Amino acid sequence: MSEAAPIWMVFPGLSADDVHNQGAVDGYIEHVWLPYWRQLTEEEQAAYLDRHDASAQWREAIAFRYEWDGLDEDGDPIWRTPAWLKGE
Numbered sequence: 126m127s128e129a130a131p132i133w134m135v136f137p138g139l140s141a142d143d144v145h146n147q148g149a150v151d152g153y154i155e156h157v158w159l160p161y162w163r164q165l166t167e168e169e170q171a172a173y174l175d176r177h178d179a180s181a182q183w184r185e186a187i188a189f190r191y192e193w194d195g196l197d198e199d200g201d202p203i204w205r206t207p208a209w210l211k212g213e
Contacts, residue, residue: 126160126161126164128161128173129157129158129160129161129162130158131158131173131177131179131183132150132153132154132158132183133177133179133180133183134177135153135158136149136150136153140182141180141182141183141185141186142182142186159191162187162191163191167207167208167209170207170209171207171208171209174187174209184209184210185210188206188207188210192206192207192210
């Protein structure tokens with residue numbers, strides 16, 4: 126799979142804090158960026174973020190939105206902290 130351009134480069138006016146749940150942004154994330162991102166190892170994700178100068182805000186947003194390990198017995202999300210976020 127070829128590398129997907131980072132969200133912040135494809136949509137430069139988009140803030141990491143913006144809720145993107147419709148339109149072109151959501152389509153790009155769901156059909157292009159996220160499938161690419163999820164096939165990377167954690168080490169490859171870190172290299173991708175470094176290579177594309179991801180800000181601390183984008184790293185936090187990505188971790189919050191896409192790095193979870195499912196739901197607990199009460200139906201609440203179980204979040205994990207990827208190594209590429211630690212120390213930010």
